[in-house]
Amino acid sequence: MAEIATICPYCGCGCGLYLHVANSRVVGTAPMRAHPVSRGRLCLKGWHAHELADSPDRLTRPLVRRGDELQEASWEEAVSEVVRGLQGVIERAGPQAVGVLGSARCSNEDNYLLVRFARAVVGTQNIDSGLAAYSLPEQIAAVSDARIADLDDADLIFLVGAEPGEEEPAVGAHIYRALQRGAKLVTASVRRHALARLAALHLPLKPGAEAAALGSLLYELVVERKLAGDADVTDLTAALADLKPAGAEGKTGLAAALVSGAADLWQAAEKVVVVFSSALAASVEGARAVSAMGAFRALGAGPRVAVLGLLGRCNLRGSWDMGVRRGFLPGAPAGDLAAEGRLKAAWGGDFASGEGLPAWEILDQCQALYVMGDDPSRNLPDWAARRARLEQVKFLVVQDLFLSPLAELAHVVLPAASFAEKDGTVTNLEGRVQLVRAAVKAPGEAREDWRIIAELSRAFGKPVSPQSAADVFAEISQAVPAYAGLSHHSLQAAGGAEIGRDGAADALAGAISALRAAEDGAQAAEQFPLLLVADPTLGTWAEEVSVSHLPVAGREFTVTGKDYPDGMLVLNPADGRKNDLRPGRPVEVASAHGAGRMQVKFSPEVPEGIAVTPYHHAARHRIMNIVAEVETGRPVFAPTPVSVGAGK
Amino acid sequence: MSNPYLPDIATIQRVKPETYDTTSFTLKFDDPGVWERFRFRPGQFVEISVFGAGEAPFCISSSAHGREDFDITVRRLGRVTQALHAMGEGAQVGVRGPLGNSFPLDEVAGKHVLFVGGGLGLAPLRPQILEVYRQRDKFQSITVLYGARTPDDLIYRDELEQWQNLEGMRCLLTVDVGGDGWTGNVGVVGSLLSEVKFDVGQAVVFVCGPPIMIRFVVRDLVAMGFGEDDIISTLERHMRCGIGKCNHCIHGDKYICLDGPVFTYRQMKAMMELEP
Amino acid sequence: MNAYFLPRDRVDELVGRLLRAAEVIAPKRVETGDVFYSPVSSPGEVAWDYKTAVEPLKRFLLPQQETVLRFSTGEKLRVEPVLEEKDRIFLAVRNCDVTGVNVLDAMFGGEIEDPYYMARRRRATFISLACLEADEQCFCVCGDAGPFLKNGYDQQWTPLAEGMLIEVGSDKGQALADAHQDLLSPAEPDQVAEKLQLAKRAEETFGEFRSYIAAAMRRLTLAETPDEVWERLADHCVECGGCTFLCPTCSCFTVTDRLEGDGGVRERHWDACLYNCYAREASGHNPRAEHSQRLRARFFHKLSHQWAQRNGRHACVGCGRCVVGCQAWAHMSAATEAIRRG
Incomplete structure (x- = not known):
């Protein structure tokens, strides 16, 4: 039995943990006392991190769509299929017709090479985070x-x-x-x-x-x-x-x-x-x-x-640093000439350096989509409306650990290595850059995300030089100022290294204009006496493939879907009784924007007059008012007056 | 030392649909030698494996006498039961058991014996009903009260018809909600208790059914004067190992799998006090 | 039982012999500085100066995840057990952890034995290293499991100024001493006196954590703890399961099947009674739907007289790992304090 020190793949805290390895298999997880954040503690997800690597449901071979079916294919076939599909769209509609979404679940190395692939190989500036509508x-x-x-x-x-x-x-x-x-x-x-x-x-x-x-x-x-x-x-x-x-x-x-x-x-x-x-x-x-x-x-x-x-996903901050963020290059805002110069040198010439579209517009407008390690459908309030559009995308490539709902729609699915099967770095919510270490080989033919991207770059005739994750990181440390001077070698101690931020705006000026625009709270109306709020922390992991496939922890997360198959509506018990509702039973929720069925839960945590539903459950329905945020243009759920009545 | 986690292989001999969601399966061990050791007593249960789907506990619902196979009666609910329902005659499953304690028999000889079953709760009672009936001259009287939600939820319907016409056994049926063609009693099974005319001081009652039904029936039985040790029921909990190791079925200070599933009302009350 | 003395300069020689005889599991410092009980391949790897290991010994006897059966579903169903057996010597492990194994023995032994646990247990030898100084989180004195033990080990070693005092606690421990008599001498009275002195001093090194086990046991046994205590404790618990996984005596497991090719395996995994779905039934009914109910069930199982009688003792050894691992503040020390105060 060996103990491999690594970093938890789930939320943005970046806890240290050990993977126990026996007979080339990850068989357990242990907490890291020496770690400055977690100090010997783990949460429910972290304690079951080994189950992620060992899940029997992992993708092990590339899948290529033939007719209505995704069929197993060799890497060679899959890569040439991706090149053919993307080239086709580029030739017909130009490189900006390709949209790329990076992932807070993947490493800095994965995300950095993806940005390079998008901007310098494909030639599109339309790269953003799959979590863009969900974070700021x-x-x-x-x-x-x-x-x-x-x-x-x-x-x-x-x-x-x-x-x-x-x-x-x-x-x-x-x-x-x-x-x-x-x-x-x-x-x-x-x-x-x-x-x-x-x-x-x-x-x-x-x-x-x-x-x-x-x-x-x-x-x-x-x-x-x-x-x-x-x-x-x-x-x-x-x-x-x-x-x-x-x-x-x-x-x-x-x-x-x-x-x-x-x-x-x-x-x-x-x-x-x-x-x-x-x-x-x-x-x-x-x-x-x-x-x-x-x-x-x-x-x-x-x-x-x-x-x-706080950031709810493992490498959200790192992915932003790498340029998986609209209007941002690795380490600097788009338009920063010094950064452009640095990247031209590193990437061997011109690249698409513009601001690009945000994720929600990428999903709306791009004819081809390349999605790494995420299912952005889960993180958009108007997903119900957008799914139909995604089915129209001419060419969709998804690389992931599992056959996610998004992957099921894809033309090519590429099996990726999990955190337990690759070296790399992740940056936690406070800017702690830490080493993730390979403990075992990836299952079947699954490969590290960065290696898949490197292989694609080569197939596009623009090979990248890094041969290992450490090589990719060496390039990052040159390209992203906050990471300067760091290397995989220097990050080996528990806790890694703490970094600052590149290109942060003036905090006070931002506060003043924000406060000037602050709005009054929403009011319920007579016809719709309850105010419905979408809460992203409630059940946020319930349907995420990275936990729902775990034998023990998955049971704990998927139960929300079993108990509340149409979505969970949490009410104060007094409001429940007033409306003659019973816990667990379906209710009809109606607003001026639409109606839908959910199952009700009583909780004294929710004040009277308010109803709370998980963000992802709200996104399944057309009940809530979705508005475009003035500052960012992103679609967000506005608190919405609703009525509830006993369902059939 | 044999491995208590290693199932014996059995083959499904017969599949008999009982209701729209409940089916009885007759299982026979592939190795006839296993039956010699198996010899269960009424009230005991088995862990059934559908390999790939998992393992789940089921009470044995057939006679403990005169057969070389046994029945389980299964409602389609979770992963394992869904997989079982998809299996036909000739399919193989794993069996571990018999597990748990059993209903008292000799200890209650000489008494009036009352059975109260609700819904699928008739399944664990059935071996005991058949055994008490087989040895009926040892008991003062035998009464079976059985209720289900609707006529379509009654299990063992052919047998119930027989029981209603048997000499030496009184069998009364009821449904919560009647329907077309139902001419029998309508009402919860507890309403049949008014038919009990014997001296409850000389009686023992076996009660099985959904928790809510047990709660109301037991309340009525206590009011009628049944002693706390003369009210006997079975308890269910989520269970994995069936042998007191995995701890899933613990209720208060008892393992349902090892100390139960059969408990007296006095024991159940004590457990509820420790873990309401 | 007998006591021997092993001179300091012969310790490595004895460890070397143990390494040739069996797999030796000993405290080992990993690169982060944390200490794990882990297989060692040379005497130099043993971290004699450690205080406590991140995890107890449970993992070696009841792995977090293990294959118990293999089945093939081809023409004819075949099922066979997967049993692993090897000789292991657990060297320089802490007395709280050895006591933890003794509690597991009661749970996995008994009338129906767990063959997987017992196969490993029967071939394991436990050599404990008595603690001269408590770690921050320790309260083994409250758990009746250390820092020095009177019995329960195969051998108990105490580091004296000039070498190890070796106390034998079982036939297995005696056989091991007999096999290496050439390195040992019978313990002198002043060496035993030195140990008693060290034991006394060790008891003065305990820190802020304690556990009111007797008070908690009485109240739990009589179901005297008001619901509010559990509800308040629930606000101090995020249901990570860490206390159960780190506990030397928590041994709940769940079982899952996994398909592989034209067959598959049955595996068991550690489970935690604090998890919402632990007792949830296929129908959706959950007899412990409330978080407070799960906490009550956990501490009743750990500390009540009813369960202590079944297992030979209560199930807290005072190793303090739940204190370290708690994501909030519902560890054994906090819980017994809350139960005592009512």
């Missing part, structure tokens, strides 16, 4: 400056959005331990989740008023309590004018006394860490609420403040 790279980069370890000496933790105990459990563990040593917790969220129940103060957020609620607290801190210190806050104060707690309760849903209570705790602290989750980022006020966080960092007096933005 620019806003998060501007405000999030903290390390997870900042929680360990914070005496006030202000937790905005959902609960890391559910979403990023390793961060949750740091919070639970901070509570044990006497730190105070203030929570602001729609659901009164487990950590909110342990908080010194809970601010019940009104859906759709997240930015305004933060503004109200900022008003109290900046204007009433004068915590700006020497900083010039004229513009900030002006932006907050309408958010004075005493008069803004209707707007924010927060009683002035609660805001004042939170400010008391803030003032009494020496170090505050503000933590927000990707649930907040995905909300209708996501961009504004996240940007507003920047103002906390501008407070010149009072406690030291650090802001920590």
Whole structure:
């Protein structure tokens, strides 16, 4: 038995774990005490990471569509099929007709070579993240400056959005331990989740008023309590004018006394860490609420403040750094001439250097799609409407571990190696670059994602030089400034290396314009008395192929689908009784935008008057109002007034 | 030392649909030597393997006497039961057992014996009903009360007809919801308890069925004066190993698989106190 | 039982002989600095100075995932067991972990034996290394499992100033001592006295964690713990399962079939009673649907008198791994404290 030190492939915490290997098979997982984030702990997913590598459902051979059927093929056939398919679209419609989606599940090496493949081999600038509609790279980069370890000496933790105990459990563990040593917790969220129940103060957020609620607290801190210190806050104060707690309760849903209570705790602290989750980022006020966080960092007096933005997927941050992000090259925004020069040198000539389309437009407009390690269908609010469009895509290539719902639509499916079968690096939510190590050989003919991309580049007549993941990383360290000086060799210690961010925007300026635009919370209407909110942290892993195929952990995640086959609608028990509903039974949910059937669950976590459904369940129906976010153009779920009635 | 996880191979001899979702399978060991060792007692259960789909526990629903094969009665619910339902005569399955304890027989001799079954709950009672009837001169009387949700949910319908006409056994049926062609009783099975005329101080009752039915029937039986040790039932839990190792079926301080599945009401009450 | 002395300069010689006789599992420091019980190939790999290992010994006797049967579904169904057997010496392992194995013995032995566990167990020899200093998370004194033991081991070694004091605790341990008499001498009274001194000093090194096992046991046994305690504990638990996987005595497993070619294998995997679907039935009914119910069932099984009587003792050895591994704050020390306070 050997213990291979590596990094958990699931959420963005980047926990250290060991894979136990016996007889060339991964047979177990153990936690890593020496790891600075996880410190000997793992969550439900992490404890079963070995099952991912060992799953009997893994793809082991390339599949090529012949008629209505995906049939096994050799790598040679599959690669020439991909080249033929992409070339065909390029010849007919130009390289920009090819869209490429990278993955927060794949390594930096995988994503970097994919970006190079897209921009320099195919010649398209349309490359984005499969999670684009779900996350906010620019806003998060501007405000999030903290390390997870900042929680360990914070005496006030202000937790905005959902609960890391559910979403990023390793961060949750740091919070639970901070509570044990006497730190105070203030929570602001729609659901009164487990950590909110342990908080010194809970601010019940009104859906759709997240930015305004933060503004109200900022008003109290900046204007009433004068915590700006020497900083010039004229513009900030002006932006907050309408958010004075005493008069803004209707707007924010927060009683002035609660805001004042939170400010008391803030003032009494020496170090505050503000933590927000990707649930907040995905909300209708996501961009504004996240940007507003920047103002906390501008407070010149009072406690030291650090802001920590959580990311729900393993290498989301690293994939952004690699340029799997609209309008971004590896390490710099598109248009950055120095970066273009660096990349031209590394990539051997001109490449498509423009901004490109965001993921949702790529899915709408591109005739050919190349999707690595993700199923973007899961991360779009209007998936129900888009699926039909995806079936029309002329050429779809998916490389993944399992035959995902998206892969079932593909023309070519390429079997990829899992985290347990490849070397590489991932960058966690706080910017910790860490080594992932191959513990066993990939099953059947599955290959590392970067190697597949390298093979395709060669088949396109533009071979890339790296021969190993370490070689790819060496190129990354040249191309991406934040990674300069790092190598696989230098990252061997537990915890790897911590890096900063390339090209982050001005936090205070962003906060001011966000707060100026902060909207009032949504209201239910007489005909539709409940406000339906889509929560991305609820059941976020339930249908993800990387957990649903695990023999033990999969059972825990797929049960949501068994109990709530049409989607889960969580209501306060009082609302349930008022509407004569029974737990587990189907209900008809109707809004001005549409109607659908879901199964109901009662939970006191949800306040009266509000109904909560997992983001992915909302995306299956046409019940919720989907709006385009002003700042980003991305489609987001707006809190939607609905009625519920007992279904048949 | 034999391996208690290693199933013996048996072949499906007969497939008999009981209702729209429930089917009885008659199983016979491929190796006749296994039967000698198998010899189950009423109330015991077996773990059935459908290789590839998995393993699940089923009570034995056939007579413990005079046969060299046995029946299980299976409702289509999960992975294993769905796979079983897809199998026909001649198909092979794995069998581990017999497992668990059994219904008392000699201990209750001389008493009035009452059986109360609901839905599929008649299946575990059937071997005991047949055995008590076979030795009927040892008992004062035999009464079977059986109810199901609708007439279509009644299992063993041909046999129920026989039982209703047997001398030495009283068998009454009821359904919660009647339907076309149903001329019998309508009402929950507990409503048949008013038909019980014997001295409950001299009686023992075996109750099997869905948890909710057991709860109401037991409440009525206690009210009628049945002693806590004279109310006997079987419990079910999710189960893996069937031999007290995997811990899935633990309820309070008991393994359902090892200490049960047969428990007296007194034992069940104590378990509920420890783990409500 | 007998006690011997092994001079310091002969320790490697004895370990070398053990290595030639069997697979030796010993504390081994991996590149991160963490220590695992792991096969060693030379005496120099043994991390004698370690405090505690990341994982207990459970994995060697009950693997996280193991194949139990192989079946072929061709013309005629064939099923055969897959049993692994080899001689193993567990060297310099901690007394809490040896006690953990003794609890597993009760669970997997008994009237119906688990052949997979027992095949490995029968061929295993346990040489413990008594702790001179507790680790941060340790509370074996509360668990009655260390730092020094009176019995339960095959041999217990204590590092004295000049060498190892070797106490024999079983026939297996005696046979091992007999085989290497040339390296050993009978222990002198002052060597035994030195050990007693070390044992006393070791007990003074325990840190902040303790476990009110007696109080918890009484309340659990009598079902006296109010529901609110479990509900509050549920708010301090994220159901990662870590406490159960790291526990030397938690041994729940589930079973799955896996198709391979024209046959397949039956595997068993560690399971956790804290998981939502652990007790869920095929019908969808879940007798422990509430998180608080699962916590109550777990601690009842670990500490109640009813289960202690079945297993010979309660099932906490105070190794403190649940303290290290808890993603929130529902480990044994926190739970017994909550139960005691009601």
